[in-house]
Amino acid sequence: MTAPLAALTGRRPLGRRHAGLGARRLWWGVIVLVAIQMVFDVGQSLGDVDRINRPVLVVTAWAVLIVADVAVMLVTRALGDHLPNWMFGLFVGALATSLVLDLAASWGPPTQDLALSAGRTATLSLLLALPTRPALELVLATLGFTFITTLSMALDGVLALETLHSSVFTLSQMCFTVLVAIIAMSSFRDLVRREIEHARTRTAVFAPRLTLGIDQSEQLARLDLAAESLLAAVAEGRVQLPLNEDIARRAGTLASELRSHLLESRSRTWLDLAIEESELLAAAVRVEDPSTSAGLLGPRQRGALLSALWLIADQQPPRRLGTPATLVRIHRPARSGATSAALALPIVIQLSQHRRSGLDAGIWEHIGKVGDYREVHEQGAVRIEVRAIVPSGGPRRGVAR
Amino acid sequence: MDPTMLKRDRLLRRTARATAGAGLLVAFLVASTPETVGTVQYWGALPFMIVAGALVFRLESVRPTLIILGVCLMEFAIAFTLAAVPGPVPASSSLAITALLVASMPGLSISLLVSRAGYIAYWALAIIAAAVATVTIHSSPVWLPPTLLCLLGWGVMNVAGYLLASSIPIVLRQVDDIGAAHQAERQASELESQRRRSARLLHDTVLATITLLAHSGVGVSAEALRSQARNDAHLLRQLRLGEPLYSLPDAQYAPEPVEESTIGTTLESVRERFQQLALDVQWHGTTRVLLPQRVLDAFLFSISECLENVRRHAGVSNAHVTITEDDSKVRAMITDAGRGFAPAEIGEQRLGLKESVIGRLAEVGGNARVFSAPGAGTTVLLEVPR
Numbered sequence: 082m083t084a085p086l087a088a089l090t091g092r093r094p095l096g097r098r099h100a101g102l103g104a105r106r107l108w109w110g111v112i113v114l115v116a117i118q119m120v121f122d123v124g125q126s127l128g129d130v131d132r133i134n135r136p137v138l139v140v141t142a143w144a145v146l147i148v149a150d151v152a153v154m155l156v157t158r159a160l161g162d163h164l165p166n167w168m169f170g171l172f173v174g175a176l177a178t179s180l181v182l183d184l185a186a187s188w189g190p191p192t193q194d195l196a197l198s199a200g201r202t203a204t205l206s207l208l209l210a211l212p213t214r215p216a217l218e219l220v221l222a223t224l225g226f227t228f229i230t231t232l233s234m235a236l237d238g239v240l241a242l243e244t245l246h247s248s249v250f251t252l253s254q255m256c257f258t259v260l261v262a263i264i265a266m267s268s269f270r271d272l273v274r275r276e277i278e279h280a281r282t283r284t285a286v287f288a289p290r291l292t293l294g295i296d297q298s299e300q301l302a303r304l305d306l307a308a309e310s311l312l313a314a315v316a317e318g319r320v321q322l323p324l325n326e327d328i329a330r331r332a333g334t335l336a337s338e339l340r341s342h343l344l345e346s347r348s349r350t351w352l353d354l355a356i357e358e359s360e361l362l363a364a365a366v367r368v369e370d371p372s373t374s375a376g377l378l379g380p381r382q383r384g385a386l387l388s389a390l391w392l393i394a395d396q397q398p399p400r401r402l403g404t405p406a407t408l409v410r411i412h413r414p415a416r417s418g419a420t421s422a423a424l425a426l427p428i429v430i431q432l433s434q435h436r437r438s439g440l441d442a443g444i445w446e447h448i449g450k451v452g453d454y455r456e457v458h459e460q461g462a463v464r465i466e467v468r469a470i471v472p473s474g475g476p477r478r479g480v481a482r
Numbered sequence: 483m484d485p486t487m488l489k490r491d492r493l494l495r496r497t498a499r500a501t502a503g504a505g506l507l508v509a510f511l512v513a514s515t516p517e518t519v520g521t522v523q524y525w526g527a528l529p530f531m532i533v534a535g536a537l538v539f540r541l542e543s544v545r546p547t548l549i550i551l552g553v554c555l556m557e558f559a560i561a562f563t564l565a566a567v568p569g570p571v572p573a574s575s576s577l578a579i580t581a582l583l584v585a586s587m588p589g590l591s592i593s594l595l596v597s598r599a600g601y602i603a604y605w606a607l608a609i610i611a612a613a614v615a616t617v618t619i620h621s622s623p624v625w626l627p628p629t630l631l632c633l634l635g636w637g638v639m640n641v642a643g644y645l646l647a648s649s650i651p652i653v654l655r656q657v658d659d660i661g662a663a664h665q666a667e668r669q670a671s672e673l674e675s676q677r678r679r680s681a682r683l684l685h686d687t688v689l690a691t692i693t694l695l696a697h698s699g700v701g702v703s704a705e706a707l708r709s710q711a712r713n714d715a716h717l718l719r720q721l722r723l724g725e726p727l728y729s730l731p732d733a734q735y736a737p738e739p740v741e742e743s744t745i746g747t748t749l750e751s752v753r754e755r756f757q758q759l760a761l762d763v764q765w766h767g768t769t770r771v772l773l774p775q776r777v778l779d780a781f782l783f784s785i786s787e788c789l790e791n792v793r794r795h796a797g798v799s800n801a802h803v804t805i806t807e808d809d810s811k812v813r814a815m816i817t818d819a820g821r822g823f824a825p826a827e828i829g830e831q832r833l834g835l836k837e838s839v840i841g842r843l844a845e846v847g848g849n850a851r852v853f854s855a856p857g858a859g860t861t862v863l864l865e866v867p868r
Contacts, residue, residue, distance in 0.1 A: 109645070110642055125625060246516075249512050253508040264497070265497040268493055269493060280657050289672070292672060299671070309722065312715035322708070324695055330696075335696075336696050339689055
C-alpha cells in the first residue's frame with residue numbers, strides 16, 4: 082500500500098497488539114527489586130545523615146523520588162499498562178531531579194565521596210516504566226543518568242585515583258543493573274512476540290486455496306469507506322464541483338488502489354498471507370509462487386512447511402534491512418505417475434545463511450512431513466528440494482479447526 | 483522435550499548470560515583500578531576471568547550445568563586469588579569479589595531454577611558463595627555484612643528467575659487463546675471479503691464514478707455527477723451495514739438478486755448514465771442476452787469503461803455499441819469516430835483501460851481487442867463466453 086493511501090484510509094500496521102502480554106507479572110518483580118534497593122539506600126542515607134553537607138537536599142530527593150515512583154505505578158495501573166509520552170518525560174525528569182539533589186547534597190569537601198543513596202534508587206526506578214516504554218528510551222535514560230553522575234564525580238574530584246574503584250563500582254552498578262533487566266525484559270518480549278506471530282500464522286494453514294487475508298480484507302473495507310465518504314460529500318454538496326485539485330488527486334489515488342485491489346488480491350495463498358502477516362517471518366523468508374501452487378498443499382503439509390520455515394527463521398541472525406536470506410520457490414505441479422491421480426509439487430528452499438551442521442534437526446522432521454526431499458550443497462549454501470504429493474482433484478477446501 | 487520448556491530454558495539462559503557477563507565485567511573493571519591493577523593477585527586472577535568470560539559466552543550452546551559449574555569454580559578461584567594478600571583485603575578487591583559472588587554467580591545460576599534438583603543446587607551454591615564471601619570480602623560496599631549481602635543477592639535472583647520461568651507457560655497459554663481468536667477473526671474476514679468481492683458490479687460503478695471525480699468531474703453536469711455519487715454512496719453504505727444490495731433511492735444500477743439476467747434493462751441503464759454525462763450512445767444488434775450474473779457484470783463494466791474512455795479521450799459526443807451473439811460467445815463492439823491513437827504507443831493514460839477491462843474480462847474467461855489509428859477513430863471488441 083502506498084504511503085498516501087495509508088494516510089487516507091487511516092490504517093495502522095498490525096502486529097503490535099498484545100505487546101504487553103505477561104509483562105504484568107514481571108512488573109511486580111521490578112517493583113520488589115526497586116523496593117529492596119530503596120530499603121538499602123534509605124538505610125544508607127540514615128547512616129550518613131549526620132555527615133552529609135546538606136541533609137535537607139537528601140530528604141527532598143527522597144520525597145521527589147517516592148512521589149514519582151508511586152505516581153508512575155498508579156498511572157500505569159489506571160491507564161491499563163500504558164504510559165503517555167509526556168508522563169514518561171515527567172517521570173524521567175523527576176528521577177533526574179532526585180539524582181541531582183542527591184549529588185548536590187554531598188557536593189564539596191569533606192563529604193563528596195559519600196556513596197549515592199536516592200540517586201541509585203532513582204536510576205533503578207527507571208525500570209518501573211519497563212512494561213510500558215520501548216527499551217531504547219530506558220537505555221538512553223540510564224546512560225544519561227550515569228553520565229550525569231560521572232560528570233558530577235569528575236567535577237567534584239571523586240574520580241581521583243585512590244577512590245577510583247569505588248566510583249567505578251557505583252557507576253557500573255547503577256548502569257548495569259538497569260541494562261541487564263532491560264535485556265531480560267526484551268528477550269521476554271521478543272519471545273512473546275515470536276509466539277504471537279507464530280500462533281497467528283498457524284491459522285493461515287486453514288485458508289482456502291486462494292484467499293484475501295485479514296489485512297487485505299480490512300483494507301478493502303477501508304477503501305470502500307473512504308469511497309463512501311467521498312461520494313457522500315459530493316452527493317450532499319459538501320464539496321464544490323468541479324473538484325479542487327487536492328480532492329481530485331485523492332479520488333485518483335483511491336480509484337487506482339481500489340482497482341488494483343479488486344484485480345490482484347485473488348492470487349494470494351495461505352503461504353503469502355502467513356509470511357506477510359508476520360514481521361519476523363517476512364524479514365527472513367521470501368516466497369516465489371507465481372502459479373499459486375502452495376494452495377494445493379493439504380493442511381498437514383502446510384503446517385509442516387510453516388513450522389520448518391519458523392525454525393529456519395529462528396536460526397537466522399536477525400536482519401532488519403535487505404532481502405530475506407531464505408527463498409522458497411514453488412513450481413507448477415506435474416503428474417506424479419502415469420496412472421496416479423496425484424500431482425507432484427516441487428518446492429525448493431534456498432538457504433543462503435546456513436550450513437548443514439547449523440540446522441536444527443526439527444527442520445528435517447517437518448520437511449519430511451511435506452514430502453520427499455534431498456539436500457544440495459553449493460558454494461556454502463544449502464538447497465532443499467522437496468517433492469510434495471498433492472491430490473489432483475482440484476484445490477482442497479479450507480478446513481475449520 | 484516440551485517446546486514450552488525449551489523456550490523457558492532459552493529465556494532463562496539468555497538472562498543468565500547477560501547478568502553473569504555484566505557481573506564479571508564489573509569485577510574486571512573494579513579490579514583494574516590503581517589499588518589492585520598490576521599486583522601479583524591481579525595477574526593471577528586475570529586468566530580465570532578470561533576463562534570465565536569465555537564460558538559465560540558459551541552458555542547457550544553447550545550443556546548449561548557444566549558451564550555453570552565451570553564458571554562458579556573460576557569465580558571462586560578469582561575471589562581467592564584476589565583475597566590472597568597479607569592482612570586485610572583491599573577495598574577494590576573486595577568490591578570486585580562482591581560483583582562476582584553477589585551478582586554474576588547467582589545471575590548465572592538462575593538457569594538452574596527449572597527443577598527441584600536445580601533449586602537445591604542453586605541454594606547449595608548460594609551457601610558456598612556466602613561462605614567464600616565471609617572469608618574474602620573485608621569491606622562491604624553497603625551497610626550489610628558480606629555474608630548477608632551475598633545471601634540477599636541470591637534471594638533476589640531467585641525471585642527474578644522464578645518470575646521469568648513461571649511467566650512463560652502462562653503467556654504461552656494466553657498466546658494459544660489469541661491464536662484461537664485470530665482463527666475466528668480470519669474466518670469472519672474471509673466471509674466478509676467474499677461478500678464484498680461478490681459485489682463486483684457495485685464496485686465497478688463506484689470505480690467509474692470515482693474515476694470521473696478524479697478528473698474533477700470536468701465535462702459532466704454537476705447534477706448528474708451528484709446523483710451518481712448519491713446512488714453509489716448509498717450502495718456502499720448498504721454493503722457496509724450488511725443490508726441486501728437491491729434497494730435503491732432511485733434505482734439505476736443495482737445488481738439484481740438473480741443468477742441469470744437479461745441484458746436489456748441493464749444496457750438501458752448504461753445508456754442513460756452516459757446520456758447524463760453528455761455522450762450519446764447508439765445501440766445496435768441484440769438487446770436481450772442471457773448471461774450468468776458475474777459474466778454480465780464484467781461485460782457491462784467493460785462496456786462502461788470503454789465508453790468512459792471515448793467520452794474522455796476521443797473528442798466526440800457520440801459512440802456506437804453493437805452487440806452480437808452466437809452459441810458460445812457474446813460480443814460487443816464499441817466504435818467512435820474520434821481522434822484515435824496508435825495502440826503500440828499506449829501511454830500511461832490508457833493503461834487503466836488495459837488493466838481494468840482486460841483484467842476484468844479475463845476473470846470470466848473473456849477478452850478484449852483494440853483497433854485504432856491516429857485520426858481514424860477507435861474500435862474495441864469485447865468477447866465473453868455464454
